[in-house]
Amino acid sequence: MYSSADDQAFAFLQRFIERESGIVIADNKRYLLEVRLAPLMRSEGLASFRDLVAALQGARGASLRPRIIELMTTHETLWFRDRFPFDFFRDHLLKEHAQSNDGPLTVWSAGCATGQEPYSLSILAEEFAAMHPRSHPDVKKILATDISTAALEVARQGVYDALALRRGMDEVRLRRFFTESAGGWKVRPEIAARITFRPLNLLAGFPHVGKFHVIFCRNVLIYFTGDRKTDTLDRLLQALHPGGHLVLGASETIPEPLMLKHQLARQARGGGIYRKQPAPAGRS
Ligand SMILES: C[S@@+](CC[C@H](N)C(=O)[O-])C[C@H]1O[C@@H](n2cnc3c(N)ncnc32)[C@H](O)[C@@H]1O
Structure with missing residues (x-):
């Protein structure tokens, strides 16, 4: 008692x-x-x-x-988690950006845990570039942040054991994008080179991080409620370029006042993917 x-x-x-x-x-x-x-x-x-x-x-x-x-903190994660958001990133976001004149594609994985999410995005950028050698978007930088320094340390090392790899990494990609190393398999330098890992508490404000075309913040805000959740979503949306996409977990939604404030449209399929209204032609 x-x-x-x-x-x-x-x-x-x-x-x-x-x-x-x-x-x-x-x-x-x-x-x-x-x-x-x-x-x-x-x-x-x-x-x-x-x-x-x-x-x-x-x-x-x-x-x-x-x-x-x-x-x-709970660091549950896997490679290409839920598949659809990653297919969407490759088939729509990379493809559309390749056809735009909008400079390098900027991506933020907010709440990246042990790194599977940003590495999955970097692998897709690498595959897309190999398949479209003349028309692929420049994905130079993927910012990956988390409140947990222990999770970030695992992410920075980029070495995963069989158990972690079984959760979403297929054999073909494993051989192509990893090398065998002590303790498991290490992400190849060309995949790791795009990613900057940094500690960041989403509650603390982040005016310094800049603006992004794509923000993945999946399965992080499910632990938040009330004003803290709404304020964090608001600040994430402020960090999006016009026309940019915020990718949440499949069942995560954005309150109506924020939908209106940031002029968001929800993608019809897949759930959890929101697009900010593009700037009128001639403005960015
Ligand atoms: C369940 S994991 C999700 C990982 C990945 N985004 C995914 O969907 O697979 C949630 C992550 O959010 C991080 N997190 C929790 N509160 C946070 C905060 N206030 N600021 C930044 N990260 C936070 C945790 O440390 C954890 O790594």
């Missing part, structure tokens, strides 16, 4: 995690917090959430804060 002091400590941790990361831990997910934070609490000699809250408020707070957020 939990005492009311335990309940208050749990509520404190819920508020702290949501304020720092946007991640909402529902009241019925207390076990999740217990399981995820158990190793940290053991190593710090903290017996209860009450002890953890006291430590957070004391001298150890500065070092505990990022470690708690790190443990509460």
Whole structure:
């Protein structure tokens, strides 16, 4: 049984995690917090959430804060996840951009976890360029960001074991875009070279990241609610060029006021893909 002091400590941790990361831990997910934070609490000699809250408020707070957020992030991902958004990227976005005079295609994978999403996009750009040697868009830079430094470290290494590769990577692409290395298979330099990995908390604001033609932010905002979710979506949409696409998870939607504010159209098929109205001819 939990005492009311335990309940208050749990509520404190819920508020702290949501304020720092946007991640909402529902009241019925207390076990999740217990399981995820158990190793940290053991190593710090903290017996209860009450002890953890006291430590957070004391001298150890500065070092505990990022470690708690790190443990509460979920890095579930796979190659070419859900397939449709990646087919759409290749068959529509790369193709259309190749026919435009809009400079290099700029892409952002926001909440990239361990790197499968940006590497999948870079592989598609490489395949498209090989198939259309005279008319492929220049995809020089894919920005890939995440709040989790542990996930970003895996992404930067670009080495995946058989278990990770089984989740969406086929044999042909494996042989073409990876080399065997200690601990698994390493992404080839030409695929990695397009990608810049950077830590970024989507709650913290990101005026410095610039503007993009395509933003993938898939299965990240599902952990957010209310104003934090709406504000983050609003800022992501501000970072899109006119005519650009925001690609969310298949079941993720954008509230109507933001649809109107940013003049968005939802792609009929596939779900989760939104296009900002292109600029009138002659303006970009
Ligand atoms: C479930 S993964 C999704 C990975 C990938 N986009 C996909 O769809 O396969 C969610 C990622 O969002 C990141 N994340 C959660 N809150 C975040 C925040 N406030 N800012 C940036 N990234 C965040 C997590 O660290 C995690 O790597």
